[in-house]
Amino acid sequence: MSSLNKAQFEAVNALDGPVMILAGAGTGKTRTVTCRIAHLIDQGCDPSGVLAVTFTNKAAAEMKERIGDMISQKAAKEMMVCTFHSLCVRILRQNIEELGYKKNFSIIMGGDQTGLIKQLIVRKGGSKEKIMPGEVLSKISSAKNAGIAMEDIEDSLISAIGVAYRDEIRAQNAVDFDDLLLLGEKLLTNFSHVRRQWQERFSHITVDEFQDTNALQMRLIQRLVDEKRNICVVGDDDQSIYGWRGAEVANILEFERFFSNPRIIRLEENYRSSEAILHTANSLIKHNIGRREKALIPTKAGGEPVKLISMPGDEEEAQFIAQEMKAIHDRGGKKWEDFAILFRTNGQSRKLEEAMRELKIPYRMVGAQSFYDRREVRDVLAYIELLANQEADVPLLRILNSPPRGIGQSTIVQAVDHSREMQQSVWESLNDEGFRSQLGARPRNAIIAFNHQLQGYIDRIQTGSENAGHVVKEFISEIDYVDFIHRGCKTPDEAEKRSEGIHDVIAQLAKASDKGKTLRVFLDESSLASDRDDDDIEKKQGATLITMHASKGLEFPNVYIVGLEQGILPHSRSVEEGTVDEERRLLYVGVTRAQITLTLSYCSIRTKWGDKVSCTPSQFLQEFDVTFIDETSYEDIMGTEISDEEAADFFSSMRAMLLEDSDS
């Protein structure tokens, strides 16, 4: 606490009433917030009255741990530190019956959600309709968040799909991510006893990454805050990069409108980056208009200049970075963990990964294909969900015939039709004598056998005497699921990876079960987990490959930002939609991740879907102030290096060039 600067100290001591902390990148935000909460407890505040909302589950876990280290683990355990979505799950699991849902509602997400939408597109728009599920989902999502009824969506097709989607998941007693917030807010607004219960529970509320909250989340906060108004929000409007998800910078820009007379504290001293990096970042972000003007004051004067390199192609870009990283690493003094490569889209990671593998550089990919979106993982989770709740149609339909067990497409269609007609779950239809009698002998027997098999495990789970992980493990091996997945794999490598995924899920379940968690709690946590579960990937060593979005909140000594080209950053879509400001903030976030060195690069030619496309440098490159920028090109660097190292050996430089060519 003694090492806090003046502004941080002020923040830590402003415990009551509305407080807004404007914390620029690298200004010790997390430390300030954790100190503030620890101080709160020190001052006699009951830990169970503390609510801290973070942007990701990972951030929540970290914050909890840090506060625990400062006060006591026991006190930290009593606090509620979680995301908005987790908070709403807690509220809903307790009180959702007020809204007509059953308490064991399931959460639909990711691939399952997309799959459902795909079906509805065909049902409502015909099989030749070419609208993308993602687009439909995002339209439905923004309508929901804006409080527009599905019936009132302008586009008639999307409206029809929206209505069907809403009714479908409602009938399945399921909710999606938006519903979590929507229903949570509804519950708190319409039922005063529920609202009072939660208001009484929380005496002090903190919201981190406030620039990324949306209008609905703002309303949720207002419901939870009582007349004492002990609300503290922390954020930086310059780092608002989730506008596409409905985030309202207005929450931060017009905070006074929601909570009058707030104390506003600015953290402006940057402890992370060199002056060179900060100056470059500042020169970029000042091109945005309508921001809460704030200075970022360097505490580390000077520093290495920012490197800006033009590359011939994306292949060379990746290879160059990998080589340079290796050279710096081998020189000594640097760990692989010190390096990070940041990119705009996940698709850009492939070339980088290849280059890393080639030079045997260990790396960790954050995000990309989310663990929970992998097919085998979703399948196993579907089985687990089914064991917990047979009424959930989505998981049932997902695994009904995988592995194949003689229940084919046509049988499934009949079952779904029957369940819709009878207004019951698919599971009920499968058990319905009336339905079974309309089938041929073979599918009927297959269904009976499957129900019987599953029922045995459901009973074992429900007695609760065994570890659920062990039960599921046995089940998965009985149905030969691993073998089934292996048959679909092309390489032994892939088979290995998929087995690992299956076993990871089961191991996680076993662990959760040991801790006394129910299947329901386990499933909730899986649905809401961002990309990795607390411990597994976190331990992985190596350089970091990450999207700029996912890099928010992280820092690295040596940062590379690749693909600074028009169409990639700013992304072509943001240019069309007129949201280039947000792309600029995104780059600003990327730049401010760097502590010591920063290297920016762009390509002249990029391989897209197999063929080459020529690129123009990003408009943002012209916006940077060049005082601390060193501009070079791949050709310059490679040219000098070859002649340096291999002296005037004509043939070896020739060979190097030829090898270079034959690669691409």
Place this chain on the structure above:
DNA sequence: GACTAACGTTTTTTT
């Protein structure tokens, strides 16, 4: 009902 071959589509960012 299961397997294979050809086809067409893909790439924004995530709780």
Place this chain on the structure above:
DNA sequence: AACGTTAGTC
């Protein structure tokens, strides 16, 4: 280039 979907065949 790679993946998922679809149509056609056994």
